[in-house]
Structure formats: C-alpha cells, structure tokens
Amino acid sequence: QVQLVESGGGSVQAGGSLRLSCVVSRYIWSSFCMSWFRQTAGKEREGVAYITSGGTTRYADSVKGRFTISQDNAKNTLYLQMNNLKSEDTAMYYCAVANGPVCSLLAGNFGYWGQGTQVTVSS
Numbered sequence: 001q002v003q004l005v006e007s008g009g010g011s012v013q014a015g016g017s018l019r020l021s022c023v024v025s026r027y028i029w030s031s032f033c034m035s036w037f038r039q040t041a042g043k044e045r046e047g048v049a050y051i052t053s054g055g056t057t058r059y060a061d062s063v064k065g066r067f068t069i070s071q072d073n074a075k076n077t078l079y080l081q082m083n084n085l086k087s088e089d090t091a092m093y094y095c096a097v098a099n100g101p102v103c104s105l106l107a108g109n110f111g112y113w114g115q116g117t118q119v120t121v122s123s
Helices: none
Strands: 004-007 010-013 018-024 033-039 046-052 057-059 067-072 077-082 091-098 110-113 117-122
Touching: 004 091, 018 033, 018 091, 018 117, 033 067, 033 077, 033 110, 046 067, 046 077, 057 067, 077 091
Parallel strands: 010 117
Antiparallel strands: 004 018, 018 077, 033 046, 033 091, 046 057, 067 077, 091 110, 091 117
C-alpha cells in the first residue's frame, strides 16, 4: 500500500522554526525523487524543495538558505527543516514522490502525495 504521512506542522511566529516529517511506505521509498510542495487557497501548488536518491537537492528561490530537505533511509522518512520562517511561508505543505525518472519542482512529475500538514506563520 502506498502511503505518505506528513506531520510537524503548526503555528509559529515569524523568525521561528519547524521541522516537517513525511513517512513514506517502503514500496515507493526507492523512488528517484522526493519533494515538498506547498499550497495556499486560490493558488497553484508550489514546489519548495526536492531530493534525489543520490542526495542532490534543489530549492525554490523563496526558501533557499532557510529550508533544508533531507531523508533518513533507515526510517523511510523525508524531512523539511524550516528556519527563519516568514508570514509568506504560511501554507499547506505536502510531501510527494515522483512516479518517473524526472526530478523537478513541478507537481506534474509527482504521482504520490500525502494529505498535507498546515504551517501558519504569524508576524
């Protein structure tokens, strides 16, 4: 069974930190690419960061230097460490796993999605 379960969202003041976790079922853990996306009401889902099975990472310009994506193979868990949070980071955050060999920050490359975890940053 394919499952992605996020946790770690919450409310925090600007400048604070949160760490999101996503437990991924073993069936798809070996995928080439895993990522974090976020979405606010009325807007398209935005790619935040991705990590390949080889450890290559890429970040959206808006989070570069503040967010770090990582993975723990022993725990089948994907992480997103978010530091120096800003009000514009407020969104529902989703983890996703690619369903093919292409890795990008485009939602269309990802076929497996979690249910989302809400992050709210107050200024």
